[in-house]
Structure formats: C-alpha cells, structure tokens
Amino acid sequence: MALLLPASGQLGAAASAVRDGFFAAYFDAARSGLPRPALKVYDSGGDPAQAVAAYQQAAADGAELVIGPLSREAVAAVFQQAKLPVPVLALNHPDGASLPPPGSAEFGLLPENESAQAAEHIAERGLKNAVVFAAADDWAQRAARAFKAQFQSSGGRVVGEATLQSETVNYAAQIAALPLAQADGVFLALRPQQARLLLPQLKLAKLTQPVFATSHVYSGEDAPNLDRDLDGVEFCDAPWLFDAQPGLPKRDDIAAQLPLTRGAGARLFAFGMDAYALAPYLDWLRTHGGSYLPGATGQLSEDSFGRVRRTLTWARFADGIAQPLSGGLDVGAPSAAPTPTAGGPASP
Template sequence: MMRSSSILLLALLPLLLAGCATLGGPTPAQQAANAQADALYQRGDYQGAARTWDNLSAQSPRSNQGNDYRLRAADAWYVAGQHARAAQLLATVDGAHLHALDAARYNLLKGELALTHDPQQALAIAAMLPSTLPPTLALRAARLQAEAAGALGDHWASARARVRMDNLLSGKARQRNARDIERMLVALGVPALQKQASKLPAGDPMLPWLGRALHRLGSALPKNLPQLMRPAGTVITQGGGSTQEGFHAYRQIALLLPLSGPLKVAGEAVAEGFLTAYFNTAQAQSRPLLRVYDTQGTPAGALAAYQLAQSDGADLVVGPLARDAVAALFDSNPSLPVLALNHPDSTVNPPRGSAEFGLMPANDGTQAAARMLQQGIHSAVVFIAGSDNEQRAAQAFKAQFEAGGGDVLTVQTLPQGTVNYANEIRNAMPGLGANGGIFIAVPPETARLLMPQIRVARLRQPVFASVQVYGGSPNALDKDLDGVQFPDAPWLYDAQPGLPVRASLMHDLPVVAGRGARLFAFGMDADLLSPYFVWLQQHPGSYVAGATGQLSVDAQGHVQRTPIWVQFNNGVATPMAGTLNLSAPTQ
C-alpha cells in the first residue's frame, strides 16, 4: 500500500509542479507569448496582440495574471477599433487588483469607452489620470481630454489638451492637430483670447498658439520681453583647462539656404554673413566642418537638402530661410537639431532640441510700444503704409501698448498713389495730447513725405518707427526724419564689439553697404547662435550679444531679439546712448 502511494505521488509530481508554476507566476511559455503579444502591439498588429492576450487570460482566468492579460487584450481590441469587444472584456477586469501603470491604463480605457455616450464622465476620468505617463498613453490621455472637452463645447480646454499633444505627434497627425488647435482658439474670438492670455504665466505653452490665433483675427498678443541678465560663453576654468559656459561643439554644420531661385539674393546675403562670422573665429581648429546646401527656395528643395546633409554626417542644420520651407522641415519631424532661419506661418512649434530665428517685423512694434511706455507715454496714434509687414508691426504695437495700460487712439493707413496725407493726419489728431506719441511703420520714401506734414500740422509728440524707416546707409534726404527713433541691429553702426567692422567689409562685399546689410548681420548671428541656442533655451535670462541685437531663446524655442535704439540727427542715423548693454560675443 505504501509502495503504491509512492508511485502515485511520483506520477502526480509533474502535474503538481506545473500547477505551482501557474499559481506562482507565468510559465516560460506564457512569458514568451506575452513578449510576442507586446511585439505585435508595438508593430501595430493590435488584433494579433489582442488574440494572444485573450489566449493567455483563458489559461488562468481567476489569477491576477489572467486579470492583467484581460486588461491588455481589452486595450489592444480598443486600439484596433473593436470597441464593443473591448468594452465586453473590460467589464471582466477587476480594477481593484491593478497597480501603477495597469491601473492608469484601466481608467484611460474606461474613459475612452465612455466618450461616445457620456463625455462628462470621460472628462472626469481624464482629470484623474496621472500627470506622468509613457508617451503613447500620455498622447491617448491628452486626446481623451481634448475630445471630451470639445464634445462639451469647451473649446479652451480642448485646445489646451491638444497643445499637450503637439510634441507627442509628428508628420501629418501633428499638422492636423495644429489646425484643430487654431480652429478652436479662433472660434473663441479676440476678447476671450486676450482674457485667457492675461491669466497665463510667462512661458506657458499656450501663449504662442494664442498669438497665432489672434493674428488670424487681426490682433496680436503682447510679449513678455526677455529679462537679460548674463551673456553666454563665460569662460570657466576646471582642472587646469577652460570651457565656455553653454558652448556646444558640433562636428559638422549643414547650412541650408536658397542659392538659386527667387530667394537667391537673400540667401547669398545670409550665407556671406554666416561665413564671415565662421572665419572670424580666432582658432581654425575649433571650427566645425561646414557644408553649404542649396534649397532652391522651395520646400521640396529644403527637404532634399536636409536628407543629403544628414547622409553627409551633419549633426546640426542651420536653415532653411523661406517660411514654407521651414514649415515643411518641421512637419517632417527632423531627427537632427535645427536652427531654422525663419518662423513658419503654420502653428507648429519647433521640434524638441530645435529653434527658430527670424527678423520679424512684429518685433519692431513690440519694442516701440515698450519704449514709449517706459518714457511715460500712454496715448498714441499709428500710421502704416498698408503692407502685410506693416500691419503686423501695427498689431504688435497695439497689443503691447494696450497691455501696458496705453491707449491706441487710431491706426491710419496712408493711401497709395498720393503724396498728401493731410486727411489721415487730421483724423489722428483728436485726443492726442502733449504727452502722447506717434508710431509709424512705413518705408523711407513714405516717411520723408509724412514727417514734414506731421510737423506742419504742429504735432510735436515724439515719433517712433519700425526699422524699415531706414534704408541701411546714409541718405541726404533723411534730414526730414530728424528726431525719429527706431530699433535696429547694432552691427550696422559698429556698436557691437567683437565683430568685423562694417566699413572694412564694404569694399569686398557690396551687400554690406545697402539694404542687404541686415540679412548679412542675420547670417552672422546664425553662426554666433548655433553653439548656444539649446543651452539658452534651458537658461532664461542668458543671451548671446549678436550683430542684430542680444539674442535669447524662450521655452518654446523662439529666438528673442533685443535691438538697440537709433535716432536721426542731422539726417544721420545714430545709436542712442544707454539703450543696450553690450559685451563682446564669445565664439
């Protein structure tokens, strides 16, 4: 009897051991199947993954492991578009026995399934989800909140959730999301957008989107002007050696510019400025390898140039120059860091690790408004010639001036085809007291006609202008502009130490003498900024002293430019003392 019992126990031992393996955790075969399901899910075969997890859950239906498998199967069925199957399976999952990420996945899936019939419940569940999730789940959580808020008619909350989605998307999905954000914000209207903007702290990721929506509505968003505290590139001594704070040494830079096509002249001016700064570096061995690529001034050319630069081994891309080319490159989700040389018209922000830098006309209006407010001027009239750039400058001026407590009495558009602006000046006069100011955004030819007529009308208020008021080189006719102040690039007046002297370059580089000088200075700044822009974004208050002004980078990757102030005296544009603390750029 005893011998028979022993034989029976030996026969049952493998079955008992197998049962212990199931009770104590997944068997090696189950672990392999689970890994296979994960791989199928990552490849996008959601139905295959769901079936595998279904099979695993059937092997141990009452265990915690089986509960986990049912959750993963329900999730995979939902992502595969089989929502009814997902809901049926989720109802069998015991949420009380889930922990950490599985608990978040369970709640997320409950919210997604509730969205179609109860968006209020879906929104409540979305608010309960953890703030830190893996990117895939974070994207779904933000989408859940966006769609639930949108279904409830809360465009602001929906747009804010979609802004969180922006950096989690790429390609066409990111473009569609950007259009949805702009559509929702535009639907709110100017007063609501301005009210929301006033509540947001500096650096809030919603602010750039608000600015673009307001621009679409013919308005603008006031800027938080950078508070510049210390220059980048401070030499730090460590262990007998020295490094420059914030400086990143790239091995190979690709410069993407239009060297043929309709933008050839502008591209060549920027290229000459970049190369001048590049070769101005004291030590040749510290320069990265530089390759220049022709984008032909088109989005397709820019994308082709980027691909070629990447295959050639570049680890930084500077450019392209055209707005549509920048938008196309950003939309392609580039893997290399990019310092783009314009701002795209789209609402897409630079990818992480990249930045955008441009000579924006709106910056002149912002700077003029801030300067007038600093001087105690709280009422103003605006004259523009009517181009898109002038309208942008006027919108930015109005937004900044009114945000600071000022009152823009009128914006007068000067008529084309006439030299008599008496009606526009007369319409601007009422209410403009002795302590008021005048802002003009017009080209030099128009300004030389407008200013004498302003004086004939006995308007003695100070006049501030956009940079386009000055052609970039001395002109005897500019005596009519005496007293007018405008923001400009310090290098044009040799007011920035450490850079090549403008006069010494004019003989060999004709572009330096005329209107192309600002593009040349812009090109120099692209080189000066390239080793620092990532660090500047991470260190608010730091700046690079460049040819076009002091350059800082905000949290969204937009380069902010603080110019100097210049005034016409006896027809000569002369830098005004005390408008910018200058220091030599470190390269």
C-alpha cells in the same frame, strides 16, 4: 553643420547676403583661433519640397545641425516632417503659433518683434496714447497689430490708426482723420520713402509729439539730404549697423569688400553672422533663462521652446544721420553666453 539656403529665385539675393554674413563669421572664428565645425552648403530651392529634400540629404550626409531654410513656407515644411533626426536652427518663423520641434530652434528678423519692442520703449517713456501710421504691405500690418497688442498690454492706448497706400503722396486726409491732439506719441511702420513724405506733412499739421519706428524707416546707409525730414525719429535696429556691439568685425571694414553691406542688405548680413554665432549655444541658451549672446542683430536669447529673441539697439536721426543713442542697447540680461573653447559648447 549644414547650411540650407536658396541659390536663386525670389529669395536668392537675400540668401546671398545671409550666406556672406555666415561665412564672414565662420572665417572670423578661424582668425580668432576658435573651433569650427565642418560645413557644407545645400541649395534649398524655391519651394518647400526642395527644402525638405535638402534637409534630408544633409541628414543622410551626416550633418549634426542644419541651419536654414530661409522662407516661412520652407521652415514650416521642414518642421512638419514626421521625423526630424537632425536638429534645425530655422532662419525664419513658420506661419501661425506653432512651436519648433523639440531640440530645434527658430530665429528671424520679425517686424512684430521690433514693433513690440517699440511699444515697450514708448511705454517706458511714460507715454500712454499713440497714433499709428502703417504701410499697406503685409509686414507693416503685422507690425502695427503687434505694436497695438504690446502697447495695450503695457497700459497704453492706440487712439488712431492710418494705413498709407504706396501710390499716395498726399496724406492730409489720413492725418486730419486722426485725433493727433489726444496722442502723446506716434509709431511708424513705414519704409524710408513713405516716412520722408509723411513727416513734413505731420509738421505742417503742428505735430510736436515724439515719433518712433521700426528699423524699416532707415535705409541702412547715411543719406542726410534725404533723411533730414526724419530728424528726431527714434527707431530700433541691429547694433552692427552702428558698430554698437563690441567684438564684431567693423561694418566699414566689411563694406569696403562687400558693398551690399552699405544698405538694407547689412541687416541680412548681420543675420547670417548671428546664425553662425548661435549654433554652439542653442542648447545652453535654452536652458539658461535670462542669459544672452551679444549678436550683430541684437542681444540674442532663447526661450524654453526654442524661439530666439532679439533685443535691439535704439538710434535717432539728427541732421539727417542715424546715430545710436547712448545706452540704446539693453544690457540688463544677467549673464552672457560663455566664450567657446575646444572643450566647450562650440561643437554643434
């Protein structure tokens, strides 16, 4: 098995958290007596050409599965090769609607996936009309578009949208321009700093409707003095942040050794754990529709095209603390992946 991640550069810090999570799962498998493949790490560099070179080197070295690279551009370059002799579990989704090559898969922490689940969650609550507040960043705009598309397909209607600029702290004009009285729910694609500014202003505007968000609204660690204004906000997130997925190492135990897992880096660490956990099951999940692998970032399933999907858990702020909701993790999938054994699907 080969792991392709950048050792430095713009994604160096994110790659470090993913790598730590990957190796945590790798060594936890040893403690649990589970079989482990030989593993070699390659530097995928800072541009797509370097990622392709790392992939080709891994293939020449005899890798049977390549996990990575991390950036969208690098994943696209690896997938676009004329020949892909070794299957890939890419740690992102390339731009556009292209599918992974046959035998390969893609797995990522997509904001679009989270916002689509938020739309389904709101629709299941019987809410039909929503207003949307989104940051101006690319991820937030993508999340807002995905929310709108999914909410409309679920029979809902977005009655108003507002984009909040990062340099603005007074949102009175944006709030006044929206038909809040027509809405029975609010969706946020905002990071904590903006959400903490917006929610008190919504309360001043007499908003009483429930508020929902993606995981970006939560910093990843308890900050009750800062997050008290977010009380009541529901958001979807990785279950490992709340120890809501049995069978995984406890977050507090990991955080005692790796402080980066106390904040937003926890999601990348969980992503790394899941990248390792998925490796033995990619073919099995692809051919067993409706089944799932209980993961740190959510319940993991895979469609017939090799796209890994996450079902997240739901949490709500109360007294400034993010707390998982009872039954927040969807356990409705009909079966989980089998436990790996020395003779089973554990060898990638």
